[in-house]
Amino acid sequence: MTQPTSYQKIPGILMALSSAVFWGISGTCAQYLFEQKEVDPAWLVTWRMIFAGIILVIFSLTQEKKAAFSVWKKPVDIIRILLFGILGMVAVQYTYFYSISLSNAATATILQYIGPVFVVAFYALKNRKWPILAEYGALVLALSGTFLLVTHGSIEVLVISEQALFWGILSALALAFYTIQPVGLLRTFSPASVTGWGMLIGGISFSLITQPWSISGVWDWGTFAAFSYIILFGTVLAFYFFLRSVTIIGATTASLLCSVEPLAAALTAVFWLKVSFLGMDWIGTILILATVGLLTLSKEEKKKGTV
Incomplete structure (x- = not known):
């Protein structure tokens, strides 16, 4: 298979960076809705999942036709997709x-980025194999960054x-579970x-608790704009751009470029919502982002070592 040239990789790089920026800004939009429009987090999560889920399922149908329903054919896959959606x-x-x-x-975004460290810990325990030196380094960086x-x-x-x-920290653990649990589904x-x-599935099941038909918050053009951004840019387009970038530049490079997400969240929060972010915050951010780069590159080295 012919490797793409540097020029051919440019669209993939731009899409990976765009997805990271979209995700980062969507977090700031959520903060805006919570602080200034009194929107309930559980209400927002429910509708985000329902609307984005419908759009992505329709997109899947246009691309895969009947194959989009294949996940519902075998009991084991049904259980997996239900667990993935609900938990x-x-x-x-x-x-x-x-x-x-x-x-x-x-x-919140930076703390969630500790998640990959929990993924490494899980596989170390599962495989009964000690982490490599780079993974220990990532753990030290993550702990130091979180401390600062x-x-x-x-x-x-x-x-x-x-x-x-x-x-x-719970968000980071949830991200680790979200990363590990659907691996079997994504292979098929x-x-x-x-x-x-x-x-x-997640949106529908969560709605039984959150009762999203009761409108939450103060609704005006700003609320609609932030809510629409979270659904369209922060979920659907971000997801699509990331997947497309992986096919062009590979998962390793795409994952590294997506480390821009916390920076996008930090910058928009600072300049738009006037969040105080001091020197120690930036140092902690850099240390935690370094863990992502270190773990991603160490994973790539492991793959090369097994070839």
Whole structure:
């Protein structure tokens, strides 16, 4: 198979960066809705999953025709997709948005990026194999970055609430589960189909608790704009662009470029919502983002070593 030239990779690079920026800004839009429009996080999560799920399932149908329903043929796949939707999708969406409501988009997004460290820990335990040196380095960077982000270097005080820290770490754990659980499904079915059905299942099941038909928040043009952005750009287009970028530049490069997401969240929160983000916050951010790069590159080296 012919490798794409540097010029041919440009669209893939731009799409990966765009998806990261879309995701980052959507977190700030959520913060805007929570703080200024009094929208309930659970309500927003429910409708985000339902609307985005419908759009992605329709997209899957246009691309795969009847194959989009293949996930519903075997009992084992049905159980997997139900677990992914109810436990994986709901958990990762709600913990992230609730973490934003307790702190801010920048802090919540950065804390969620500790998730890959939990993924490494899970596979180390599952395979009964000690992590490699780079993975230990990533753990140190993640812990150091989190320490600076939540304490600004002081062991005596937290700069965010204990509740915000708890939900931020819970969000990272949910991201790890969300990453690991659907692996079997993604080996058989398309990402668009799995994610679309997962979101739709998650949204419908979560609606039994959240009762989304009761309108939440103050609705004006700003509310509609932020809500629409989260659905269209922060979910559907971001997902589509990321998948397209993977086919052009590969998963490793695409994942590394998506590390721009916390920076996009931080910058938009600082300049738009005037969130205070100090030197220690930026250092902590850089350390946590470095863990993503280190883990992604170490994963690539492992693959090369097994060839």
